[in-house]
Amino acid sequence: MKKQNKLFFLIIFICTIYVHGLFAQNTNNNATWIWYPGDYEIWLNNEMQARRTERGAFFPPLWRYYSPYSLVTFTKDFNLAKPDVVNIKVEGQAKVQLDGQMYYGALENMEIPSGKHTITIKVYNQKGVPTLFVEGNNLVSDSSWLVTYEDKEWIDESGLASGVSGTEWEQVGSWNFNSVTALPSEYKLETTPWYVQNQETYKNGFVADFGKETFGYIKLHGLKGVGSVTVYYGESMEEAKSEQFCETLDRVQVTENTDSEYVIESSKAFRYVNVQTEGEVKLDSVSMLYEYLPLDYKGSFKCSDEQLNKIWDVSAYTMHLTTREFFIDGIKRDRWVWSGDAYQSYLMNYYLFFDNPSVKRTMYALRGKEPVNTHINTIMDYSLYWFLGVYDYYKFSGDKEFVKQIYPRMKTLMDFCLKRRNTNGMMEGLTGDWVFIDWADGLSKQGEVSFEQLLLARSLETMALCAKINEDIENEKFYKTEAGTLKKKIFEQFWSKDKGAFLHNSVHDTTEDKVTRYTNMFAIFFNYLSEEKKEAVKTNVLLNDNVQQITTPYMRFYELEALCQLGEQKYVLNEIRNYWGGMLQLGATSFWEKYDPNEKGEKQLAMYGRPYGKSLCHAWGASPVYLFGKYYLGVQPLTPGYETYKIEPVLGGLQWMEGTVPTPYGNISIYTTTKEIKVSAKGGIGTLLFKSVRKPSVTNGTIEKIGHQQYQLTIQPNTNYRIKYKAVE
């Protein structure tokens, strides 16, 4: 290379820096609306949950609502290489201070000279959530800003240290409101038109079938005349036709001023609508605006069994319908955020959408604020699932920032729980507590229920983990000790050598001689059992028909997970075929709140003493998306955020299967037959584990033998692996 060329490259290099500098100055497009963490989520959840109606009547949740702070202060230290001009926009009213000085000018085009600065913006909004959007060439509102609801500004003239009371400044909350016009208060899910598949005349109107379970706004077409139109919604045809007992309905008063096309204000869940008119009014037809949260289906699953493929598809659709502003239970009736239900949605989400914001929104919404004086959703187990949700979120996402942000609220909820323990150190249902566990006939909730203690032990372990992340050494030790003590006590008090299983509960210092599935199956995937005890539980409880059967998809979720952990994938596939396949045979287009194969006809639609009370699209019905991803494709993180992970594909009797599992790095792809495994991943270090009756070979890397017929292979990112092997039958 000649000298001249060197100079030329140097010039290019300098120009590049300059251009890059300009770029940084002028195209900082990452401004986003920010708020006090959790407050927008709480507000939005209050609004969403209050959209439940029952036969036209307003039906908000029974549990307490929390409120956003109406006055908060945002702040940011920053350094400008050159002067900046910023636009400040708030929802509410703003007081701006630059370097401690009150700013009296307009919020548009505020000029800030170069150099080091601190900007402080107080926002007041008592009608909603105080939110802030700042957009300059350099200074923009983003997750690096801090916020407080306390006073950290007042200068104490006495000379005492001022400002910092109570808590530290906190990191702001944000989501995806990335333009000044995308006001958080005006957030709406997206909609798209959807048309009727079949319409037939019925009484004074018609019944329309949208082809499958859906959710959205009914649109009336060709309205003429004056009178009223009533829309009776049905997840089943029977429900839509039952004007007396359908769970939801809307009535529209049509006047001379009503447009011929009219969209009903509130969205509903249905497959069928029964449209009836009164008076002189007429209409031609209906369509709907399907309402949904835009999400990528990152996870996927296909296999040699078409029924299972259909089950996965319907599960994924069920999961999408119930993944809305938050993870809700069911779309027809409650439309509320229940911690136990949401906990399963988190898990399914990791194998389908891997949408962290949905998990975080839901966790904030459920937890609420201070002081804690009631269990989440009033249910003891639901407070405890909430901790488990943090554990899993960290495991799958590796998001330490969130763990830090939520940790203070974890501590206060745990304080609440620990204060409610009895003298034996166990949590019993106190006045006002609901001990739920499951919808199951004759299930005792009395006294010390072993299941609740098990959840508490796991919650305490979660606290220890999160205390460590927060460098809260003292509490880490405390939670560890408490978890250890409790686990020991659970085994002493509830493990029956006779039965080879955990007993259900103790009342008045006497442990009842009854076994249920709950504690036993959770102990398996909490990994609390020795191999010997695991086998005992499998035989004596999980595969024992004399132990009370589970009839909700909710607890089937865990039961099947426990069996998968015990290597019973083949058995579980059959269970899935029977149980979820059973719903499909009855015409399900989304999965249900409860399914009892023994119930016949319209009885399948009834629940809570109401003929159509049962929800036919319930998040907890969607567990196959989780089971297929985790226990058949066999992918799960080994260290937080998939930094390391394992892939342990199990065909469970299938001829082949293929699919993807999302991770923070991108998807892991797997294809398996009994002779071949193909794997690739976008990041992290994976370990592929598989069994082969003959020595396997691979295109890349080195297969290691780790036991009898057991092999492993390290999976590096962005490499296609193709393994030849012969599956163990």
Add this chain to the structure above:
Amino acid sequence: MKKQNKLFFLIIFICTIYVHGLFAQNTNNNATWIWYPGDYEIWLNNEMQARRTERGAFFPPLWRYYSPYSLVTFTKDFNLAKPDVVNIKVEGQAKVQLDGQMYYGALENMEIPSGKHTITIKVYNQKGVPTLFVEGNNLVSDSSWLVTYEDKEWIDESGLASGVSGTEWEQVGSWNFNSVTALPSEYKLETTPWYVQNQETYKNGFVADFGKETFGYIKLHGLKGVGSVTVYYGESMEEAKSEQFCETLDRVQVTENTDSEYVIESSKAFRYVNVQTEGEVKLDSVSMLYEYLPLDYKGSFKCSDEQLNKIWDVSAYTMHLTTREFFIDGIKRDRWVWSGDAYQSYLMNYYLFFDNPSVKRTMYALRGKEPVNTHINTIMDYSLYWFLGVYDYYKFSGDKEFVKQIYPRMKTLMDFCLKRRNTNGMMEGLTGDWVFIDWADGLSKQGEVSFEQLLLARSLETMALCAKINEDIENEKFYKTEAGTLKKKIFEQFWSKDKGAFLHNSVHDTTEDKVTRYTNMFAIFFNYLSEEKKEAVKTNVLLNDNVQQITTPYMRFYELEALCQLGEQKYVLNEIRNYWGGMLQLGATSFWEKYDPNEKGEKQLAMYGRPYGKSLCHAWGASPVYLFGKYYLGVQPLTPGYETYKIEPVLGGLQWMEGTVPTPYGNISIYTTTKEIKVSAKGGIGTLLFKSVRKPSVTNGTIEKIGHQQYQLTIQPNTNYRIKYKAVE
């Protein structure tokens, strides 16, 4: 009487019952809007305090804001002799249940059959406060309803006791929104027109004088053309003319569409306005809408000294200007609710308006909700004054209902305070605390300040009293013990035998050798001192010019009160003449935040480093209304609510005085010369105490001699007493 007549009377009697029954059915006009106690007050206070502006810029409080609950449940058990038709109106959305059954009908004309019922109405409103108005012939919303923000409805299917978690149902809050159209969310103070007394051309516009300090909305008259009109407000002419430094201003953009008469949106405090135009715009004149809380001036005072009469009048007006949605500090600048300032307003209110709702509103607004993690207004003394406010409110009003309603919030605030004590059991300023005491040069706030401990002792005594009213025996004992221990320690640590006074503070276990007035004067009216110590304090502190002088009307309030309690009414009258008379001589039409007779000219207007920073209408400037009522007319309750009270008129050198002091029963009227005392009262049992050099006589009742030249007379309600005597000079 003939038999016939008896029958006639019987018929009349029956008819009367019937008519009375009808009356009761049809004219139940006592329905009022109800809400969760304190929530409306918190909401309204958030709104009011956010109306502060500084030179056009939004300036909300520095301290934390609390939020109302957005979802609350109201309930009422009732019994109908015959069917009722009720109208239910809410601010928000409502879910109605009658006897546990969901009601699907319209909220207008809901039919309720006769018999025993429970109605439960859940109201959701996240934009403001969920409020409820129910109006039937019998069933109406009033203070007998109960409310909760928790879940007390959920039926636990497990059979566990359901519903009652955390707290009991609470009594609802209400004020005076007594018609369905008087929506709490639309509350506004009243207004009345007020005209300019003098207007003179100034620069590009004019300066107008409204004759005295006032508060309201400026109205522009005869607007023509296009341009901007700027209104510079001034409590003084100097401030109005200082376009650069006046504290408040408003700018109106006048377009072709602007009406010729235009009312500025936000109300301000001023006596003068400087109206300047830019562009082609012109206007003729301004007037204003005076904005006020409608209140009766129940207390009154007149005497032989015209200057004192003027002082009383200006004090009363100052008090009225600062008694608004809440008791605020000053009308020009802060317009905020400060606990220490409000505490004095409560006391003045008892001798002027006796408006209990204003006290209760302010107490709720200041206290906020749970959890407590900062002092009220961030000031340690201001948390403690809040307790004293409850003490006095109960003493003057006798309102046990309020004490019961607020007691849970008293406990949590006291918990917060007690947890912040040091190992010596005393409260020192911790990080984030502001130890205020007074605006005074060089006043130490370091370490254990004796004044703060004294307030804490009194607060603990208040807690014991309120615990007793709430039948909380255990805590009554606890608070009593804590109060006793602390009082003992205060005397041991701070009382100096040498100085015959309390010392100011201890830093690092060493009590500083400095005396200030604060602890000493409060110890007097808390009645903590022996007669001997009282005399010592009077000589060594209160009448000792070497002890740092007080320059705020705020602490003058207490200093003069202490002197009055020591019988120094004559001395105090001269102090009032000099201090408040000094302000009048400088042209005050309302009393100031601070007055230092040594300051000259415009310096009197400056504060906080700003030339017009000082508030010229500050509640704490109005103390003469309190002192005249309590220590000259001499009236105060002996038992709560004036059930018993004393009148101890002291002329303090005046030839005569007359006046009224309000009580829950009505006014007590007093007229006194050196020879004659006239007294009458509407209720309660009074004791008139007076001194006479000769044996007095009275028109009614019997005068009792109780000491050398000392007499007493029992005052029965609704009786005019006229005593002949000869005053002791």
